[in-house]
Amino acid sequence: MAFSRRNFLKYAAMSAGGTLIADTPFLSARARAEAEGGNVRYVPTSCEMCFWKCGAIAKVEKNKQGEDVVVKLEGNPLHPQSMGKLCARGQAGIGQLYDENRLKRPMIRTGERGDGQYKEVSWEEAFNYTADKLKAVIEKYGPESIAMLSHGSPGDYFTNLLKALGSGNIAFSSFAQCKGIRDAAWELTFGHKPGSSCERVDLKNSKVIVLLGTHLGENMHNSQTQEFAEAVGHGAKIICVDPRYSTAASKASLWLPIKPGTDTALLLTWMNIIISEELYDKAYVEQYTVGFEQLKESVQQYTPEWCAKETDLPEADIVAAARDLGRYAPNVVIHPGRHVAWYGNDAQRSRATAILNAILGTWGRPGGMWLPAKGKFASFNDGYPKYSDPAKDPVIKGDYPFAGGEGLTQVVRDTTITGQPYPIKAWFICGTDAMKALPDQRQTLKAIANLDLMIAVDILPSETAMMADVILPECTYLERHDGLFKVEVREAGVGLRQPAVEPMYDTKPAWWIASELCKKMGLADFAVKDSWEARMRRQATAWGIDYDKLADTGYVSLPDSAFPYITADNQPEFKTDSEKIELFSQKLEEHNFDPVPKYEPTDEPEKGMYRLLYGRSPVHTFSRTINDQWLWELHKENQVWLNKKEAESLGVKDRQYVRLENQDKVVSDPIQVKVTERIRRDCVYMVHGFGHNAPRLSRAHKSGADDQQLITRYKVDPITGGTGMRVNFVKIIKEA
Template sequence: FSRRDFIKISSIFLAGSTALSAGAAQAFSGAGSSVGDEGSKVVYSFCEHCFWRCGIAAHVRDGKVYKITGSDHHPLSQGKLCPRGTGGTGLLYDPDRLAYPLIRETKGGKQFYRKASWDEAITLVAEKLYGIKEQYGPGALAMLHHGYGVSFFKNMFSQIGVNKYAKPSYDLCCGPARQATVLTYGYPSDTPEGFDMKNSKYMVFFGTHFGENMHNTAVQEISEGIRNGAKIVVFDPRFSTLAGKAQHWLPIKPATDIAMMQGLMHVLISENLYDKAFVEAHTVGFGELWDSVKDMTPEKVSAITDIPADAIRTVAREYAFHAPAAFVHSGRRTNWYGDALQRIRAIHILNALVGNFKMPGGVVAFQKFPLVQPPPTHEHPAYEKEVHSKYPFFPDDEPSNTIASHEIVQQAISGEVKGLLIYGVNLPETMTLGRDKAIEAMKKAEFVVAVDVLPSEVTGYADVVLPECTYLERYDDLDNGRAFRTPFVALRQPAVPPMYDSKPGNQIAKMITEKWGIHGAFPPSVEKGLDKKLKLVGSSLAEIKKKGVLVMPETDLYRKPGEPLNLKTPSGKVELASARLKAGGFDAVPKYTAHPEPPTGFYRMLTGRKPMLTFGRTANNRFLGDLATAKENEVWVNNRIAEKHSLENGEYVHLKNQDGVVSEFPVKVKVTQRIRTDAVYMVHGFGHTSAKLTWAHKRGASHNQLISRTEIDPAMGAVGFQNNFVTFIKEA
């Protein structure tokens, strides 16, 4: 299937200096701004280094962004950013940036890229995508995406009836949490998740890594809760940053969380610690729930999880004591074993049992800013959204995904998908199905177009590479898709004009659409489109540019005594036992099932993040990578296991997984007592193979390369990848 070889993009097509063309500088009309310190101006926008999308203040002097700080006006940043957010200039001025459109050519059996004009590249992309759609139908085209500029490409594709798209992070992170919340409470969870952290007295976390996984507002609210005396409990095989703040760190055996949750439910019910009034008035399925946990005694659960029975009783009793100002958090990036939907259902049941729904310090339902979408005015109305996923609980009302991302990868491998548009996703290093399958999918596809900022691995497999400018150089759609305690709508606006010959996604999508002969699908300018939407709520682009955000007053989050919940579940109540799951042939209440154990001499490969890095978004960012802790990843090995394998702290080893896959680059050993003896841990996002990422190339080992097994959640299609095990190969 090697129709398409990987091409190392020649450096003559990459950015080498930070100079703007004179024309670009002149054409830039300037964004909404205020005067900053020392005569600089400040442009308010929002961050793109992770999905949290905090408000930023970009400080500009002499046409350059010289620092980025947290916007005081934006409710998710509240004047503060995580380290990654402040490091945005490292992306803007990255000398490795893609500078021109590139087209793949073959001459004399050799493949290479040549520089192309925008018109030539756009014409080729438009012809190829349309040709595939005409020959095979719209289902033969698909898009994998990550990043806020994707809305323009969804609009573009919808004009020719293509609506097969997926965001890999949905499968890997927020998807099961969203659907578990829908099944339990009747509404979807969001970012930030609906937990009243700052007012809580007792917060329980299962393996989620706040403080390493920098979710700015959540970290701020957890800190405020701790300052107000809240206790933290962390179940995690590894002593994480959050565990360092905990009253109880409980090093649970990996893959046994659901058993622990059932054990906690058992104690709450058997010791009459649950909120009987709430359960009787507002829930259904209590009898079915008790039937499923009555045998899960602390002693039995202790034998499964390695946590002492007394500790299980203590946590359950303390949790009930502090309720309703207590919660178990649903977590982020916790899709590990193919049972993520049921695992997060179990978390919601633990919350419902203590009656913390819409109570101070408990589970809350944040509200969205009521922005009205203008009706389409052009003669090619967008096609109806169609869900392509085969998983019964894949959502039909989620805006970013119509199919699970691994289904697109599999369809490209099988030949059902012939054309791929890959927007902002470095597919070979994305945990969709591991590196090998991602590369196989791109090689099998007839046509691949990559829209990206950097020459990451994915661009080497594309037929056409279209260089997008960074989030600091463009407008995107308004951010109003999320709910928070103060509902808001936020603006992304350019702080400086696009560098080199890069373009904003909104222009790229519009140019392709117009090549198809479709005019009017996009507003005459992105500014006019934004202004029109804002006028519908009595504001304007000129107004929102000043602070980058419109914010409503804080909403009332708490229920009144006797107030009916009126939930949009089949029963109208909180579903401890889910009628929909039962009707679909799945367990109505979550049940623990054992997962595969590591072979002798192998250790379960756990993964997470560093505070300075967001995987592909920041991999090549020198400003962040230069920080001592972000230069490379390490493999954490328990000191007893290190002794067994004669490993020294700081030595480099290769890792080999259960299927014989050996890491391409070596990784440094960190010998520590902060991890269990049956697991190792490494941060994802290192071990890049693209030599054109001159900072990231060959630093550390790729976690993704070592994923050769995945477990797919049969209910909603999320990908679990922590059933891969590794051992060590010492350097000769």
């Protein structure tokens, strides 16, 4: 393969510095290939090394055997989510494509669940086995006994299969374990989520940006990171609220090393200062909000003096930050965050973030939150029949009134364990490693043990996939069609995913796998009529898009769809009951929740224990990319950050290996210590996704330690059902 580690590191470094450009200006794939001549193709597509769906361009050449080989990936300059650049992960999609550890053929388990014993079979045998087992489960327990846990595009296709079977028990970890809490809170306030795939934060035009535990530069959400760098470049004030001195904090004019669990106290105090000093946007509040007087009365109790004691922050810094927000409003933004499942009262913290943005007048203002694009997409289902209503109500929302349609993965798991209100006996696991995504792995193992059937659809032999009864190997995003993807940034547009090369080994696209299972289950009307590309063409026609142009450029915008700011002729629409921003929520009050957020303290660590915090690596996506040969070279194992004074008191040296033991006596694999002054004394921090217990992942196996193994406790947000996972404490065991 004409792609060396040296070249990858060079491209990654150039991209991080923002200097990576195409060798030839990109007008279209066809024109660029013609300009270069020879045996080369350029294929616009959408990256899936994370879920930002950046526009990417694959350069494909012929090797000596005449086979197509992807030799380079770069950002599509026409696509607004990449703007011509890819992060290190995006460029390393080649490493995923050519990973020798990939799942290569369908497999059926031959040994005990979890012992890794499988036989390779044909697709026909795998489908017959799966269909027979599914029919047996349905006959005995009903179709609602089949559930799916998913993350990413494969789940879209299997959602169709489960709904056609008569089950609504479909859950994506992106809700309960990530951003669903935030979305529900903003919908209660504005009637809108703060964004779909991308948050609508107008960073490049902002004068003050507040980040609460939001690790820009480490989560590497491409276009947002580029805009953040632009904001820093033009002198925007960055206020970083984080117990750890993150990459973003290193760019801040003010770092507030807050005591973990007290962010809501800070937000409510800022509201009190801004209201009492009349720094809020009075005209905006009067025109667009309801409930201001109730808010004003409620936040009066949160004084700067009280907040300083509660948050362990200097009172002067608390006041100065609030005044900066008021001084530069409305051209400011308090970032809504993404992974917000922290302490179990997270919806109210997200509500507080939304309300603070509202009284500063940021929604629909330059430097704040741009308004949703106005592009309209025609409905399209390609002639599928209407799904029948499930005979039994899905369990996926539990007893949480504002749980989203994406479902609660832990509720599916709990139902699988208890069998209440009815049994769940079969799982589809699609594109997610449940052992790395769900809190309390002990409960996940207990649920899996209760299953009659577990089906894994994945690219790699993850720990979860290797417990399945049947494994259906999906091809990578560089080998398949997906989409069409709605791109909703300042403007609306459409992207697509199309194959750069044919699927390797005996792997198949998820759409094909799900479609063939539909046929095997007697649901041919729900199967894809011909090919996914043909379906994409029909969808493009319904949307009024030239598919050939889209395939040649990778992105097309919808004309006249960008109206990002409020003007006399472009007024915001709030999809709330009052049709205004609801500072006081009648809906919450009706469900016996606080209509205005209130501060609730969290538990403190015992002496000798530290709160366990976790986060992201700029070159990895959760646990998905640790085995990627190029990214593994850049970041092979995680470390545990420990405050320097705590390290001295414990007699622990920098780069020494230790183990972590949590409050439930669960002990981690060895992990290297990073002794630093960049973290508070009462907490430790580690990057999520390492410590794989999957022997077939030759690089990821036992590299670093698994933070999820230590997250044996979680607190459930009563409003949304999200799982707050920063409620675990660990101590350091020096003998590793």
